[in-house]
Each structure stands twice: as structure tokens, then as C-alpha cells.
Amino acid sequence: MTILEEIRRDHERAKALLETIVEGHDNDARLDAFKEFSSLISAHNQAETEILYRAMEKNEESRFIALEGEEEHDVADRLLESLKKSSSKTSDRWLARAKVLKELLEHHVEEEEDEAFDKAEEVFSREELEAMGGKFTARKKELM
Ligand SMILES: [Fe+2]
Numbered sequence: 001m002t003i004l005e006e007i008r009r010d011h012e013r014a015k016a017l018l019e020t021i022v023e024g025h026d027n028d029a030r031l032d033a034f035k036e037f038s039s040l041i042s043a044h045n046q047a048e049t050e051i052l053y054r055a056m057e058k059n060e061e062s063r064f065i066a067l068e069g070e071e072e073h074d075v076a077d078r079l080l081e082s083l084k085k086s087s088s089k090t091s092d093r094w095l096a097r098a099k100v101l102k103e104l105l106e107h108h109v110e111e112e113e114d115e116a117f118d119k120a121e122e123v124f125s126r127e128e129l130e131a132m133g134g135k136f137t138a139r140k141k142e143l144m
């Protein structure tokens with residue numbers, strides 16, 4: 001699989017988990033979903049930055065979109081850290097913050113899959129994207 005296919009698969013899972021976290025009514029299920037989400041998305045963002053964005057930064061064509069993506073990862077990571085640290089994961093304040101993270105990630109994923117993926121397909125060959133896919137999966141496993 002190419003790195004773009006691997007990434008898309010994580011996005012689908014992350015979006016489903018966010019739906020449960022923000023819209024769910026059962027607190028245990030919401031907290032389980034948050035646990036899985038936070039470990040998935042921190043590993044995903046880190047591996048994506050290291051393997052996809054760092055490579056895209058080296059090409060003038062794709063450099064800016066990669067930098068923008070990395071900045072969005074930083075904002076998402078900070079929100080995630082504060083959600084993880086909070087002692088009351090069922091409060092309205094926590095839920096409001098989780099909703100902001102959901103909206104941010106939805107925007108980020110949309111931009112990533114449209115603009116960044118298009119650029120990546122322009123600047124890398126299918127073979128390169130497949131090699132990056134292997135590295136992405138291995139790195140994510142290390143981080144999770
Ligand atoms: Fe992503």
C-alpha cells in the first residue's frame with residue numbers, strides 16, 4: 001500500500017472515534033474511544049510529519065503545503081495534550097475542547113487528502129509512495 005492509502009485508513013478510523021467521543025452518550029464508550037484515538041492520532045501525526053511532510057519539504061512544489069500541515073499537527077497535538085491531562089473527561093469544558101479538536105482535524109484531513117495528496121502524487125512516483133508506506137507503518141508501530 002502507498003503511504004497515502006495508509007494515511008486515509010487512519011483518517012477513517014480517527015473520524016469514527018471522534019464521532020463517538022463528541023456525540024456519544026455512553027461515557028465508558030466515549031472514554032475508550034478517546035484512549036484509542038489519542039494513541040492513534042499522536043503516532044499518526046508524528047509518523048506523517050517525519051516520513052511524508054519532511055520529504056515534501058525538500059521539493060519547492062510541495063514545500064509550503066507540508067509546512068502548513070505540520071503547523072496544524074502542532075495545534076492538534078497541543079489540544080490533544082490538554083484533553084489527555086484533564087481530570088474531568090466528562091465535563092462540558094472537556095467536551096467543548098474535544099469538539100474543537102474534531103473540527104480542526106476534519107479541516108486538516110480534508111486539506112491533506114485533497115491538496116497535500118495531490119501534490120505528493122505529483123512529486124513522488126508510485127514506488128516511492130509505496131516505500132514510504134512501509135516506513136510509515138513501521139514508524140507508527142514504534143510510536144504506539
Ligand atoms: Fe493525516
Ligand SMILES: [Fe+2]
Pocket residue numbers: 045048069073108112
Ligand atoms: Fe496530518
